[in-house]
Amino acid sequence: MSLAEPPLLELCGVSRLFARRQDMIGRLAARAGLVAAPQAVRAVDGVDLQVRRGEVLGLVGESGCGKSTLGRMAAGLLSPTRGRVLYRGADFAAMPAGAARRARLTVQMIFQDPYASLNPRLRVAEIVGEAPRVHGLIDGDEQAYVDAQLRRAGLDPGYKRRYPHQFSGGQRQRIGIARALAVRPEFLVCDEAVAALDVSIQAQIINLFMELRDQLGLTYLFISHDLGVVEHLSDRVAIMYLGRIVEAAAVEQVFGRPNHPYTQALLAEVPRLETRRRRFTAIAGELPSPLHPPAGCHFHPRCPHAMPRCRAEAPVLREIAPGHRSACHLNDRA
Amino acid sequence: MMQALPAAATAPILEVRDLRTHFFMRAGVVPAVDGVSFGVAPGEVLGLVGESGSGKTVTGFSVMRLVEPPGRIVGGKILFRGRDLAQLSERAMRDLRGNRIAMVFQDPMTTLNPVLRIDTQLIEAVRAHGRTSRRAARARAVEAMAMVGIPQPEERLSAYPHQFSGGMRQRIAIAIALLHRPELIIADEPTTALDVTIQAQILAEVQRLAREHGTALLWITHDLSVVAGLADRVAVMYAGRIVESGAVDRVLDHPRHPYTSGLIESVPSRNRRGARLRQIPGMTPNLLALPRGCAFRTRCPHAADACAAEPRLTETAPGQMVRCFYPERVTAA
Numbered sequence: 001m002s003l004a005e006p007p008l009l010e011l012c013g014v015s016r017l018f019a020r021r022q023d024m025i026g027r028l029a030a031r032a033g034l035v036a037a038p039q040a041v042r043a044v045d046g047v048d049l050q051v052r053r054g055e056v057l058g059l060v061g062e063s064g065c066g067k068s069t070l071g072r073m074a075a076g077l078l079s080p081t082r083g084r085v086l087y088r089g090a091d092f093a094a095m096p097a098g099a100a101r102r103a104r105l106t107v108q109m110i111f112q113d114p115y116a117s118l119n120p121r122l123r124v125a126e127i128v129g130e131a132p133r134v135h136g137l138i139d140g141d142e143q144a145y146v147d148a149q150l151r152r153a154g155l156d157p158g159y160k161r162r163y164p165h166q167f168s169g170g171q172r173q174r175i176g177i178a179r180a181l182a183v184r185p186e187f188l189v190c191d192e193a194v195a196a197l198d199v200s201i202q203a204q205i206i207n208l209f210m211e212l213r214d215q216l217g218l219t220y221l222f223i224s225h226d227l228g229v230v231e232h233l234s235d236r237v238a239i240m241y242l243g244r245i246v247e248a249a250a251v252e253q254v255f256g257r258p259n260h261p262y263t264q265a266l267l268a269e270v271p272r273l274e275t276r277r278r279r280f281t282a283i284a285g286e287l288p289s290p291l292h293p294p295a296g297c298h299f300h301p302r303c304p305h306a307m308p309r310c311r312a313e314a315p316v317l318r319e320i321a322p323g324h325r326s327a328c329h330l331n332d333r334a
Numbered sequence: 335m336m337q338a339l340p341a342a343a344t345a346p347i348l349e350v351r352d353l354r355t356h357f358f359m360r361a362g363v364v365p366a367v368d369g370v371s372f373g374v375a376p377g378e379v380l381g382l383v384g385e386s387g388s389g390k391t392v393t394g395f396s397v398m399r400l401v402e403p404p405g406r407i408v409g410g411k412i413l414f415r416g417r418d419l420a421q422l423s424e425r426a427m428r429d430l431r432g433n434r435i436a437m438v439f440q441d442p443m444t445t446l447n448p449v450l451r452i453d454t455q456l457i458e459a460v461r462a463h464g465r466t467s468r469r470a471a472r473a474r475a476v477e478a479m480a481m482v483g484i485p486q487p488e489e490r491l492s493a494y495p496h497q498f499s500g501g502m503r504q505r506i507a508i509a510i511a512l513l514h515r516p517e518l519i520i521a522d523e524p525t526t527a528l529d530v531t532i533q534a535q536i537l538a539e540v541q542r543l544a545r546e547h548g549t550a551l552l553w554i555t556h557d558l559s560v561v562a563g564l565a566d567r568v569a570v571m572y573a574g575r576i577v578e579s580g581a582v583d584r585v586l587d588h589p590r591h592p593y594t595s596g597l598i599e600s601v602p603s604r605n606r607r608g609a610r611l612r613q614i615p616g617m618t619p620n621l622l623a624l625p626r627g628c629a630f631r632t633r634c635p636h637a638a639d640a641c642a643a644e645p646r647l648t649e650t651a652p653g654q655m656v657r658c659f660y661p662e663r664v665t666a667a
Contacts, residue, residue, distance in 0.1 A: 062529035063500075168617050169386075198385035199556060200614040203600035207610050225529060228559070232602035232611070251607070269534040271559035273601055276583055278563045280538035 006089040007050035008187055008219050009074055009107075014083035016044040016069050041290045041329055043069040045243035046083070048317065051187070056213065058234030058251070060227060060266070064290055066243040068191050070225045075109040075189040083295040105135060109181035112192035114172035118164040124150070124175055125160040132182045146182070152215075153178035170201035177208065188307060189221045193218070206233060227270045233257050239263045242290060242298040245317055249324035259326040263298045268291055297329065346373035347517050347550045348397065353410035355389075355396045355419075358403075364621045366392040366405065368574035371647075374518065377548040379541075381565030381582070383558060383597075385618050388571040390554045394520045397552070398437050401428050414518070433463040437512035440523040442503035445510060446495040452506060453491040460513050478509040482539050501532035508536065515547065522554045537564055558597060562586055570594045573619050573629035576647065580654035590650050590661035592634045628658070636660040 016087055019040035022030065043066040051057045051074075061067040072078040073085055076092050085089050087107065092100050111117035118127055128254045129146040132138050138145045147157035153174040166171055173193065180188060190209070194202045210233060224230050230237060231251060238248040239260065247260040258264045269280075288294055295303050300310040309329050317327040355367040363389060367389040374380045384390040395401050397412055399419060402621045412419040414435065419427065431435040431437075439445060447455055456475035460466055466474070472491075479487035484491040495503055516531055521540070525533040541564065543549045553565060561568050562582060569579035570591065578591040589595040596614040598604060605611050616633035619625075628645050647657045652662075 062531065068438040172619065198618055199558070199597055200385060200600055201618070203602075203611040203613040207600070207613055210608075210610065227530070232605065232607055261359050266530060270531075271529045271533075271537075271557070271563045272603055273562045273586060273598065274603070275563055276586075277566070280541060280563065281533045 005053065006086075008053040008088060009051040009221070010086040010089070011049045011070075011074065012046050012084045012086065014044060014049075014070070014073060014080045014085060016066075016073060016078065017042055017044060017081045028274045032327045038215055039291055042240070042243050042293070043290065044073070044080075047243075047245055049238060049245060049248065051219060051221055053186075053219055054217060055235040056072070056222055058230035058237040059221060059223045059240060060225065060237060061240035062225060064242075065240045066290075067223050070240070071109070071189045071191045071221060074221050075107050076104045077109065102135075105131075105183045106185050107187045107189065108183060108185040108282055110173075110176055110180055110188060110190040110193040114169060114196070115164060117176055118172060119177075120164055123161055123163060124155075126166075128178045128182050129162075131179070132184075135183060137183060149178045149182045150175075150214050152181060152212070154204075168201075170197055170204060173197060173205055174208070177205075177212075181212070186217070187219045187221070189223070190312060191223045191226070193222075195224065195226065202229075209233065227267065228272075242288065242293050244298060244314075244323075244327065246299065246328070247324075247326045248317070249250050249321075249326075253321070253324050257324075259320055259324065259331070260299075260328050261303045261305055261330075265302075297327075335559045346375045348552070349373040349413040349470035350393075350397065351411040351413065352610075353393065353396055353403060354393050354408045355401055356408050357405040359622075362622050365574050365624075366621065367396060367412070370574075370576055371410075372569050372576065372579065374550040374552055376517070376550050377544050378567065379544055379551040379565045380560035381568040382552060382554045382571060383556065383561055383568055385556055386402070387573075387618055387621060389574040390556075390571050391522055393571070394437065394522050394552065394554050397520060398431060398435065399424075400437075404554055429463070431450050432459060432511075432516075433514045434459060434516050435518045435520065436514070438504075438508055438511050438515040438521040438524045439520065440526055442500070442507035443495065445507040446503060448495050451494055456491070456506075456510060456513065459510050463514055474513060475509075478512045479506070481512060481543075482506075482509045483535060484509070501528050501535070504528060504532075504536060505539075508539070512543070516549065518550045518552065519543075520552045520554070523556070525560065526555065527555070528588060533560075540564070543602055558586070558601060559603075570597070573621060573624055575629070575657065576655075577630065578655065579647075580651070584651065584654050588651075588654075588664050590654065590656040590664070591630075591658050592636055592660075592662060593630050596633075636662075 017040040047070060058136040059067050073080050079093065087103055092103060095103060125146050128149050129142055132141060146160060150157045150160060155171060155174050155178060194205050197205060222234060234251045237251050238245050241262050247254065247263045254263060258267055296312050297310040297315050300306040307329065315329045317325050317328040320326050320331050351371050353367055353370045357364040357366055370393055372380065382390045382393060394409055398497060407420050451526060457468060457471040460471035460474050475491060476487045484490055484502065484505055525536050544551055555561060565582050567580065568582050568585050569576045572593050578585060578594045585594060586598060589598055599612040600614060602611060614633055619629055625632050626644040631641040645657050645659050647655045648660055650656045
């Protein structure tokens with residue numbers, strides 16, 4: 001990979017706000033000054049992130065931190081309120097409709113709940129074959145094409161006349177993978193794709209992801225709250241807290257020399273097979289509500305190193321070592 | 335095979351012997367729990383580990399006598415302080431439930447009523463067992479809330495469940511379980527839906543309880559890593575049966591059942607970063623169509639003809655029981 005090559009995916013200052021739609025009474029009341037106008041949730045707040053071709057970027061964060069929203073924007077399922085999502089240097093939103101449609105096909109998403117993301121009324125053959133047929137990607141026999149997709153995802157093509165409910169959770173996830181791969185993507189966004197699976201099945205699906213990466217040269221944005229899984233299959237890791245990326249670096253750096261106090265606390269709390277009857281401690285306090293995020297650094301109310309400056313000023317995500325970015329005021333003191 | 339686990343230093347609070355809970359479905363009888371035996375001593379944490387459909391949850395529900403039709407306890411003894419819960423009347427069981435034995439569910443909204451304030455629910459739970467003035471009940475509720483680390487318990491009492499975060503709700507559910515200082519708490523995946531930082535807070539509270547109050551804990555989970563950090567002993571379930579049990583260090587460092595060792599080896603941290611994970615082949619079994627003999631044999635690397643017969647749970651090392659004809663060799667530590 002040459003350095004001149006643009007990243008496969010680039011998020012530039014991407015934000016996404018969600019505001020509750022007000023009914024008429026609410027709007028009138030707000031205009032009359034009877035109630036305050038509703039606040040918007042800033043689910044994703046000014047994120048800059050790059051995914052290079054062929055790499056696996058792990059995106060880690062707790063529930064409500066905005067990692068799924070970020071994933072949906074990366075996959076083109078949701079448009080950002082502010083900022084740009086560039087794919088091979090080009091913005092989907094600025095492309096002509098036909099080109100944008102073709103470009104979007106190259107990014108596919110794998111969802112957490114393999115049941116909710118499959119149409120229960122369609123047979124597997126239709127679930128997997130519909131999109132490539134519509135987009136004219138099949139030359140030759142459609143059934144042979146579907147069989148090949150199923151086989152690649154580790155499913156017996158003999159089951160393709162069945163419906164999703166006739167499969168186990170792990171098999172359903174394989175159907176979701178076969179469906180995504182059927183349109184020949186180069187980039188997969190996996191949103192908690194193994195979280196709902198049993199331990200023994202989870203290992204099978206993780207192995208499948210890694211095999212497919214080698215076979216097809218896929219690039220992944222792998223979103224998960226499971227640090228063990230992320231550590232295992234990522235090349236780089238980004239840690240998210242309340243809508244912002246607080247640290248991003250190569251997997252060895254994040255897990256070996258975590259810089260941000262939140263990353264450090266998160267890593268300390270991960271239960272591991274090797275630590276027996278440990279004394280659990282905990283990061284003080286709760287995850288704050290995204291409706292009312294703390295001023296300055298979002299993590300300061302829970303941070304053991306918080307200084308007055310952290311309450312007032314949001315730290316910038318900046319490079320602290322080659323390829324290692326962190327957003328913490330402590331780095332300014334060195 | 336009656337005494338599955340060695341007697342702990344103290345007499346067990348709970349001793350389950352050969353428990354069988356079956357579900358009578360139109361398609362056939364599902365042996366969800368099929369001959370399970372274990373014991374839990376005061377202050378001890380027993381981790382009951384298994385994948386979905388292994389029968390771990392039904393085991394917990396059976397002890398609480400919360401199994402509903404088409405499910406039924408069809409055999410075995412559930413000895414709580416020597417008294418067989420399986421034989422107890424519903425009325426006598428109600429006196430124990432929430433009083434001396436409490437349960438925490440995966441989803442705290444199983445415990446909480448969404449339309450009642452927290453104080454109403456806690457005070458009701460206190461007064462359900464014994465005569466207590468409202469004021470004393472309220473004081474007890476505040477105490478229990480503080481015990482699970484809820485800040486400003488006095489003020490938070492008048493809130494509704496939806497005003498709390500998921501982690502806080504689970505803490506309230508645990509507070510309700512603690513109201514009567516039960517001798518035994520059955521916890522069914524109580525931290526599975528929570529984030530790691532919140533999970534650590536709850537595990538810290540639970541550990542303190544077992545240590546300081548001698549509460550016995552039956553911790554039901556699919557997560558071996560949580561069991562490693564929390565439990566004293568572990569029992570691994572597969573297809574309705576315990577396939578291996580013993581001290582946590584013993585079982586996790588020297589697993590003898592191929593299923594246990596397969597589970598441990600498939601954990602990402604046990605594999606080199608980026609390398610192919612070792613995996614158990616096949617799928618979690620359908621309980622309506624279990625293979626004859628050992629239920630694991632269709633997925634097992636050591637399976638042989640002998641496995642068509644049912645292996646018994648046998649002691650392979652002091653305190654370690656394994657249900658396998660060809661157990662893994664003990665590796666040098």
